Amino acid sequence: DQQVKQNSPSLSVQEGRISILNCDYTNSMFDYFLWYKKYPAEGPTFLISISSIKDKNEDGRFTVFLNKSAKHLSLHIVPSQPGDSAVYFCAASGSGTYKYIFGTGTRLKVLA
Amino acid sequence: NAGVMQNPRHLVRRRGQEARLRCSPVKGHSHVYWYRQLPEEGLKFMVYLQKENIIDESGMPKERFSAEFPKEGPSILRIQQVVRGDSAAYFCASSDAYSNSPLHFGNGTRLTVT
Numbered sequence: 206d207q208q209v210k211q212n213s214p215s216l217s218v219q220e221g222r223i224s225i226l227n228c229d230y231t232n233s234m235f236d237y238f239l240w241y242k243k244y245p246a247e248g249p250t251f252l253i254s255i256s257s258i259k260d261k262n263e264d265g266r267f268t269v270f271l272n273k274s275a276k277h278l279s280l281h282i283v284p285s286q287p288g289d290s291a292v293y294f295c296a297a298s299g300s301g302t303y304k305y306i307f308g309t310g311t312r313l314k315v316l317a
Numbered sequence: 318n319a320g321v322m323q324n325p326r327h328l329v330r331r332r333g334q335e336a337r338l339r340c341s342p343v344k345g346h347s348h349v350y351w352y353r354q355l356p357e358e359g360l361k362f363m364v365y366l367q368k369e370n371i372i373d374e375s376g377m378p379k380e381r382f383s384a385e386f387p388k389e390g391p392s393i394l395r396i397q398q399v400v401r402g403d404s405a406a407y408f409c410a411s412s413d414a415y416s417n418s419p420l421h422f423g424n425g426t427r428l429t430v431t
Contacts, residue, residue: 248321248425251421294360304362307360307361307362309359
């Protein structure tokens, strides 16, 4: 029972263009969402988060959009750089709870 | 200003041996989580601990696996009588709050059971 889904296992984007990574969730109790980046042989690194009271949060080249009615969030990276090539995980947690549920990840490749 | 420290980075065990994975959280963090990542899969929640207490171990197999976070010292994930299916990357994460606070991950321990 996968409550957080990343349906695209991989994505290739040209350097300088926009990368859009998608994530869907099924549990309407989730109200806090995060994106992590992971390089091989390293742990996930926190990128950006969003609370359900917002529909957009921006941090430099990274923007997360939340569509609560569709139970969908996306991460936009613009402009994409070769160093952004990594696996990206979205994660979600419910109100006042501690358990973070992760998606299966999307492998982003930014082509120079 | 150390982050989450895990050791060892790589651990090789024969079937039937015990594996001990250690995790020191970010200084000041009292919430510790263990996640497991199997090849080509996402991160699966195993257990959540606070100092001296296991809060939720619902993601951990009932047999052979145990975790602790003592008052002093690192958190330990212990796997007894390892089997080949235990081969995975085990990540520890810590946070400073109960909820709505990002998890900070260590670089993981890659366990290989031969």
